Amino acid sequence: MTTSTDERHTTPTLIDHFEQGLDAPICMTWELTYSCNLACVHCLSSSGRRDPRELTTEQCKGVIDTLASMGVFYVNIGGGEPTIRSDFWEIVDYAVNNGVGVKFSTNGSNLNAERAKQLAESDYIDVQISLDGATREINDAVRGPGSFDTAITAMENLAEAGFEGFKISVVMTRENVDQLDAFDALAQKYSAQLRITRLRPAGRGADVWDQLHPTANQQRELYDWLVANGERVLTGDSFFHLNAYGEALPGLNLCGAGRVVCLIDPIGDVYACPFTIHDEFLAGNVLDAGGFRAVWQESDLFTSLREPQSGGACESCSAYDSCRGGCMAAKFFTGLPLDGPDPECVKGNAEDLLGNVDSTTTPRPSLDHSRPAAAMTYTPVSITAKPPLAAVAEPRVAPSRSCDESPLAGFARDAHA
Amino acid sequence: MTAVRTTSANESTNHEQPETFPFDTGWDLHEHVQVRPERFGALLYHYGDRRLSFVKSPELRTALELLAASPTARLALSNAGIPEAAHPAHGRALSTLATTNMIVQRQREDHTP
Numbered sequence: 001m002t003t004s005t006d007e008r009h010t011t012p013t014l015i016d017h018f019e020q021g022l023d024a025p026i027c028m029t030w031e032l033t034y035s036c037n038l039a040c041v042h043c044l045s046s047s048g049r050r051d052p053r054e055l056t057t058e059q060c061k062g063v064i065d066t067l068a069s070m071g072v073f074y075v076n077i078g079g080g081e082p083t084i085r086s087d088f089w090e091i092v093d094y095a096v097n098n099g100v101g102v103k104f105s106t107n108g109s110n111l112n113a114e115r116a117k118q119l120a121e122s123d124y125i126d127v128q129i130s131l132d133g134a135t136r137e138i139n140d141a142v143r144g145p146g147s148f149d150t151a152i153t154a155m156e157n158l159a160e161a162g163f164e165g166f167k168i169s170v171v172m173t174r175e176n177v178d179q180l181d182a183f184d185a186l187a188q189k190y191s192a193q194l195r196i197t198r199l200r201p202a203g204r205g206a207d208v209w210d211q212l213h214p215t216a217n218q219q220r221e222l223y224d225w226l227v228a229n230g231e232r233v234l235t236g237d238s239f240f241h242l243n244a245y246g247e248a249l250p251g252l253n254l255c256g257a258g259r260v261v262c263l264i265d266p267i268g269d270v271y272a273c274p275f276t277i278h279d280e281f282l283a284g285n286v287l288d289a290g291g292f293r294a295v296w297q298e299s300d301l302f303t304s305l306r307e308p309q310s311g312g313a314c315e316s317c318s319a320y321d322s323c324r325g326g327c328m329a330a331k332f333f334t335g336l337p338l339d340g341p342d343p344e345c346v347k348g349n350a351e352d353l354l355g356n357v358d359s360t361t362t363p364r365p366s367l368d369h370s371r372p373a374a375a376m377t378y379t380p381v382s383i384t385a386k387p388p389l390a391a392v393a394e395p396r397v398a399p400s401r402s403c404d405e406s407p408l409a410g411f412a413r414d415a416h417a
Numbered sequence: 418m419t420a421v422r423t424t425s426a427n428e429s430t431n432h433e434q435p436e437t438f439p440f441d442t443g444w445d446l447h448e449h450v451q452v453r454p455e456r457f458g459a460l461l462y463h464y465g466d467r468r469l470s471f472v473k474s475p476e477l478r479t480a481l482e483l484l485a486a487s488p489t490a491r492l493a494l495s496n497a498g499i500p501e502a503a504h505p506a507h508g509r510a511l512s513t514l515a516t517t518n519m520i521v522q523r524q525r526e527d528h529t530p
Binding site: 012017074 | 449450452453455456457460462464465466467469471473
C-alpha cells in the first residue's frame with residue numbers, strides 16, 4: 001500500500017503508518033449508554049433514552065479483555081451520561097485492573113465529593129467535565145437549565161479532592177468562541193486543563209449546526225487563539241481544517257477515523273469515529289464472531305478507510321496539504337461529497353456546494369435516542385456576556401497530559417523530525 | 418534524526434536535556450509506562466501524565482525492552498543490535514524519553530551484604 005507521501009520519502013513517515021492503520025486503535029471512544037439526564041441541543045449521539053440492546057456488564061468486560069489483549073492503552077468512555085449505568089464504576093474498575101486506562105466524559109451529575117476523592121487516587125482514571133459556556137447563560141442555552149451549576153459543583157469537588165489536570169471539555173460554538181479566555185481562566189481556577197473541540201453536525205448537532213457553528217470570522221479568531229495558546233490546551237486534533245490559514249496547529253493533521261480512532265456505541269456497534277453514527281460508517285459489532293479485534297483489523301469499511309484517499313476537487317488547492325480536505329463526518333452530515341471541501345473550509349470553497357445541497361436529503365443519524373418530552377429548542381443567546389476574569393491569579397502550569405481523544409493532540413510538529 | 422517524537426508540544430523549546438546522555442548508568446522504563454510494539458517502532462504511553470510518545474525505530478524499541486535487564490543503557494543499545502556509531506543519535510532519543518519521564522535513571526543499588 002502506498003500513499004502520495006511515500007513517493008517523496010524512501011521510508012514511510014509516522015503519518016503514513018497512521019494513515020495505513022495500526023493493529024489496534026490508539027485512542028478510542030466507547031459510549032456506554034444512550035441514556036442521559038440532559039438533552040443537549042448538539043448531542044453528537046442523539047442520546048436520551050437507554051437502548052434495550054445495550055451491552056451487559058459481562059459483555060462490557062469481554063470488550064475490555066479484548067482491548068487489553070490488543071494493547072489499547074486507554075479508552076475514552078462517554079455516552080449519553082455514562083455514570084447513569086448502575087455498573088459504571090464496576091466497568092471502570094475492571095478496565096483499570098486489566099491495564100486499560102479510562103478517561104470518562106460526564107456532565108458532572110454523579111461526581112460528589114466522596115466520588116471525587118476516589119477518582120483522585122487513581123493514576124489510571126481521568127475525568128472530563130463537559131461545559132459549553134463559561135457563563136451559566138451561554139452554557140444552559142445549549143446543555144439545559146441547571147447544567148452549568150452541576151458542572152461547576154463537580155469541578156469544585158474534583159479540585160477539592162486534589163484531582164489536578166482533569167479536563168474541562170468545551171464544544172466551540174458561535175456563542176462561546178469569545179469566551180475562550182474565560183474558559184482558560186476557569187481551567188486555571190480548578191487546576192484543570194482546557195480541552196476544546198469542534199462542533200460537528202452529527203446527531204442532534206445537525207439540527208443546530210446552521211445556528212451554532214462558528215462564523216468565518218470566529219474561525220479565524222479561534223485559529224489565532226490556538227496559534228497563541230494551543231500548547232496549553234487539548235483539541236482532540238479536531239481543528240486541522242483551520243490549518244489552511246497558514247501555520248499548522250499542533251496535531252497530526254490527519255483524519256484518524258478507522259485508522260487510529262474508532263467508536264464503540266452502547267449496543268456494541270463499531271463506527272469509524274465518534275462523529276459518524278450512521279450505517280455508512282458502521283464497521284461491525286463487538287458481539288460478531290471475532291469480536292472487536294476482527295472488526296478493527298479486518299472489516300471492509302476500516303480496510304477501505306486505510307487505503308489512499310482521494311482529495312477530489314481539493315487536491316488542486318494550495319492548502320490541501322495543510323487541511324487534507326477536513327473532517328469526513330462534517331462533510332457527510334452536511335450533504336457534501338467526502339472527496340470535497342469541509343463545510344467550514346477556510347478558503348470558502350464549500351460555500352457554493354453548500355448552497356446547492358438539498359437539505360431534505362442530507363443524511364440523518366441511523367439511531368436517535370432523543371427523549372421527545374425533553375427536547376430542547378435552541379434559542380440564541382442574544383446578549384453574550386463575558387464573565388469576569390478576576391478569578392485568574394496563579395501562574396499557569398504547563399499541561400502534563402497531552403493525549404486526548406485523538407492521540408495526536410498536542411503533537412509537536414517538527415520537534416524531532 | 419532523533420528516533421522519538423512525543424506529544425509534548427513544548428518539546429522543541431526544551432533545553433534542559435543534557436549534552437550527552439549518561440549511557441553508562443542503569444535506566445528503567447517508568448513504572449507507569451507501557452510499550453506497544455508497532456511496525457515503525459513502538460508507542461509509549463505514560464499513565465501518570467497521559468503522555469504518548471512515538472518511538473520511530475524497532476531497534477530502539479528492543480533496547481527499551483532490554484533496559485531493565487541491562488546494567489547500563491549502553492549495553493541495552495548494543496544488545497539491541499545498535500552499532501556504536503549510532504549511539505549518539507539514540508542517546509538524543511533516550512534524553513527525550515528521560516525528559517518526558519518515560520525512562521528513569523535507576524537508583525544505585527546497595528551492594529552491602
